Amino acid sequence: TIQMPIPKAQYRVPKIAAKVNIGERTQQTAVNLLEQAEKKRTTAGKDPMGLAAAALYIACVMNEEKRTQKMIADAAGVTEVTIRNRYKGLKEALKLDI
Numbered sequence: 546t547i548q549m550p551i552p553k554a555q556y557r558v559p560k561i562a563a564k565v566n567i568g569e570r571t572q573q574t575a576v577n578l579l580e581q582a583e584k585k586r587t588t589a590g591k592d593p594m595g596l597a598a599a600a601l602y603i604a605c606v607m608n609e610e611k612r613t614q615k616m617i618a619d620a621a622g623v624t625e626v627t628i629r630n631r632y633k634g635l636k637e638a639l640k641l642d643i
Contacts, residue, residue, distance in 0.1 A: 554579045554588060557597035557621070564620035565612055567601060574604035578635060587638040591631065595623045599631030606643050 555576045562572045578600045582588050598621035605612045618625045
């Protein structure tokens with residue numbers, strides 16, 4: 546059997562962040578959120594780009610970097626609806642108070 550590599554959302558974070566000028570600290574926050582979500586099996590079957598975008602949006606809110614869902618969605622090539630859906634899922638799974 547052929548083993549396909551699992552596309553990790555964490556690898557998408559720098560690409561999206563570069564397009565909307567998001568700082569290193571916020572990128573690291575997003576990666577940490579995604580790693581926590583992965584441990585809780587929240588990311589299985591979800592589009593990595595959508596997850597990365599939502600985690601970046603959450604990280605921006607947490608670190609007070611002003612970016613809109615639309616800015617991040619456009620940079621990631623996903624819809625704002627995708628970000629909102631993944632945002633809700635991550636927020637619930639990680640019990641985030643934001």
